[in-house]
Amino acid sequence: MLTSKIYLLFCIITGAKIHVNDAKQMTGLFGNPIGHKTDLLTAGNHGPALLQDVQFQEEMAHFDRERIPERVVHAHGTGAFGVFRVTNTEITKYTKADLFNKPRKQTEVAVRFSTVSGEKGSADTSFGEPRGFAVKFYTEEGNWDLTGLSAPMFFIRDASQFPSLIHATKRNVTSGLPEPNYRFDFFSLRPETLNMQTYVYSDNGMPDGYRNMPGFGVHAFRLVNKQNKHVFAKFHWITKQGNKNLDRETTFKLAGSDPDYAQRDLYTAISNRQYPSWTLKIQVITDDMIKDFKFNPFDATKIWPIDKYPLIEVGVMTLNRIPRNFFAEVEQLAFCPSNLVPGIEPSPDLLLAGRLFSYKDTQRYRLGANNQLIPVNHPKNQINTLTDRDGFMRTDNNEADAVNYYPNSFSSVRDNPKKRDSNITLKADSNDEIVVFRFDDSDDHNYEQARDYYRSLADDWKTRLHQNLAFHMKTIRQFIIDRQLNQLRLVDPAFADGVKQELNNFRK
Numbered sequence: 001m002l003t004s005k006i007y008l009l010f011c012i013i014t015g016a017k018i019h020v021n022d023a024k025q026m027t028g029l030f031g032n033p034i035g036h037k038t039d040l041l042t043a044g045n046h047g048p049a050l051l052q053d054v055q056f057q058e059e060m061a062h063f064d065r066e067r068i069p070e071r072v073v074h075a076h077g078t079g080a081f082g083v084f085r086v087t088n089t090e091i092t093k094y095t096k097a098d099l100f101n102k103p104r105k106q107t108e109v110a111v112r113f114s115t116v117s118g119e120k121g122s123a124d125t126s127f128g129e130p131r132g133f134a135v136k137f138y139t140e141e142g143n144w145d146l147t148g149l150s151a152p153m154f155f156i157r158d159a160s161q162f163p164s165l166i167h168a169t170k171r172n173v174t175s176g177l178p179e180p181n182y183r184f185d186f187f188s189l190r191p192e193t194l195n196m197q198t199y200v201y202s203d204n205g206m207p208d209g210y211r212n213m214p215g216f217g218v219h220a221f222r223l224v225n226k227q228n229k230h231v232f233a234k235f236h237w238i239t240k241q242g243n244k245n246l247d248r249e250t251t252f253k254l255a256g257s258d259p260d261y262a263q264r265d266l267y268t269a270i271s272n273r274q275y276p277s278w279t280l281k282i283q284v285i286t287d288d289m290i291k292d293f294k295f296n297p298f299d300a301t302k303i304w305p306i307d308k309y310p311l312i313e314v315g316v317m318t319l320n321r322i323p324r325n326f327f328a329e330v331e332q333l334a335f336c337p338s339n340l341v342p343g344i345e346p347s348p349d350l351l352l353a354g355r356l357f358s359y360k361d362t363q364r365y366r367l368g369a370n371n372q373l374i375p376v377n378h379p380k381n382q383i384n385t386l387t388d389r390d391g392f393m394r395t396d397n398n399e400a401d402a403v404n405y406y407p408n409s410f411s412s413v414r415d416n417p418k419k420r421d422s423n424i425t426l427k428a429d430s431n432d433e434i435v436v437f438r439f440d441d442s443d444d445h446n447y448e449q450a451r452d453y454y455r456s457l458a459d460d461w462k463t464r465l466h467q468n469l470a471f472h473m474k475t476i477r478q479f480i481i482d483r484q485l486n487q488l489r490l491v492d493p494a495f496a497d498g499v500k501q502e503l504n505n506f507r508k
């Protein structure tokens, strides 16, 4: 007996007529059977149409809400899925990131390739800009997103310039037409764009499809190893298909004849089991090497010369699946440079700092506050945030216990000191050292002012204070009362004794 899905597929492929007995009952959004789909409910043969046609209302209302905001940049993209496999564990000298910790270890990945400034329907052969090369690794310690480009540098070095850079590459605000003046007006006013301009307008700049392009993390990241020692690293994807580029005339022709050229090339290859793959490599510098740089090594407009800082192989990524549903798995796929794992931290790059905020911010707007629950964004390990609760489209039990504050005495979810961010020591202009760390500030003169205030109170005030606290504590669990009384004792033993006495009075 064929299942209904296979039967349907069989009928679509062979053209066989679907047998009514095997067809599924059509319903509305809430499961109510639909008896007749294609005509409005009308008074008389020619109308008017009736407000009580809820079947029509429901369908139309849902259709009216089908579109979500497109990405503010990188709107036209395509996705694929696959696996990353470690081929060389030398990287474990530099990072404790668990996805690299064993030879041949495999991690599932989702990838989205994209153009940058064109809208969702624009041609994916646009000239004069890099391609997005975003990889999400679903590691055992949460998602790591390496959201990179097909070029090794960026146009600007400071995140505050990003909205202007992007506006300058978009359409004329008055006419809505493409506006070459904006782009070169901005570029010529900001000479830090020259390195990337030279690259993307050169023969290297226009990838022939997504399979034939390299990828670059662009920024330096701080890698931290098990001994909490750090280095800085840049990530590179080397295409195993070989780099290939298109010339300007061909891109223009393709924009007219096949505006989804790069997407079609990728999907055709994967469907034909020609799975594209890339080798991941890193460049590494130590703190001591920073002194040798003529420029700021954390400036994203610059590359680290490969002859001086050679590439070290890490692993190979292979893409072997195209999306099952474009909206669910590509449109809603959300990358963010702040999705990092223990062992990979941000460097002091001023551009990266802005990105750490911007992506999740735009995704809260584009996809909603709970976009981490969309299957393609959900990490493979369990989410135990405890304090991040509810919001639109939160339909489960928040994947945690029934407590929404921390610290608490009721949940088994605890933070893990072994997974703390590593500390960073900076040198101020005065040469003083400043340490960046999550300092524990829970023990900072907590009792003194409370003690002074308590002791300043007249006796009848003290009694009312004892009574007020005791009244509100009288129904709570004994272990919390005990802990609370211990705290009051550290303020003043008389305070604890007074509240205890009043608790006893309430219980009589």
Ligand code: HEM
Pocket (backbone or CB within 6 Å): 070, 071, 072, 073, 074, 077, 112, 113, 114, 131, 132, 133, 134, 147, 148, 149, 154, 158, 159, 160, 162, 216, 217, 218, 219, 300, 333, 334, 335, 351, 352, 354, 355, 358, 359, 362, 363, 366
């Ligand atoms: C301060 C600088 C930057 C800001 C504020 C920024 C912001 C954004 C935003 C808001 C999105 C849309 C995300 C979404 O809707 O899901 C995006 C997409 C993207 N950005 Fe950036 N960006 C910056 C620089 C860069 C750099 C330097 C790179 C590469 C190293 C990069 C690579 C990408 C990629 C690949 C995507 C597409 C992700 C996807 O496929 O969904 N961006 N960026």
